[in-house]
Amino acid sequence: MWPAVGLTRSLYLKELYVARSRWRSGVGTVLMRTLFEVAAKHECSRVEWTTDANNPGAQRFYADLAFQQLPSKLFFRADATAIEHGLG
Structure with missing residues (x-):
């Protein structure tokens, strides 16, 4: 993702299965180590991902790592119905 903090690159992990x-x-x-190697190769300033609150x-996996x-981040999503109707 571009731009990230300080106009640098950021890598966002959509899903890890x-x-x-x-x-x-x-x-x-x-897989996570490889992801970080890719981020380092591309000079990313951060790697971000989410997981469901009910997972x-x-x-535990991420905490163990x-x-x-x-707590400062919230995840938002617009589904197809919202996209069709647009903003406002």
């Missing part, structure tokens, strides 16, 4: 049969195998950690497994939730 790991097959249930591979949970706790380390594949999620490998404690994902929240020493990442903390940012």
